[in-house]
Amino acid sequence: MRVRVLTIPPLPHVKAWFEIPSFITSSRGTIESLKIAICEQMFKPDNGTKFHHSQISLEVDQYELLDHSSAQIVRENDLIEIKLTQQRLSGVKRKREQ
Helix, strand or coil: CEEEEEECCCCCCCEEEEECCHHHHCCCCEHHHHHHHHHHHHCCHHHCCCCCHHHEEEEECCEEECCCCEHHHCCCCCEEEEEECCCCCCCCCCCCCC
């Protein structure tokens, strides 16, 4: 199955067709496995970019695709926006408002 992908800054600009591997579109494939495939194929160290799948989020129609969801929710020709996730700073506590 092929989908359209579009990266959102600060990621490097990519607007392309992406072929989702058949093992991901099977009944056991998840959005997390799709994110792994996207990172392996689109963000490689040899082109100066490398991201871990946990650093990106995927959205269709402005709705986030959750990692544990089945990849079967993605349909042929969907436009998937790829965004850099906002990492929470661990160990930083917010002061309680009074």
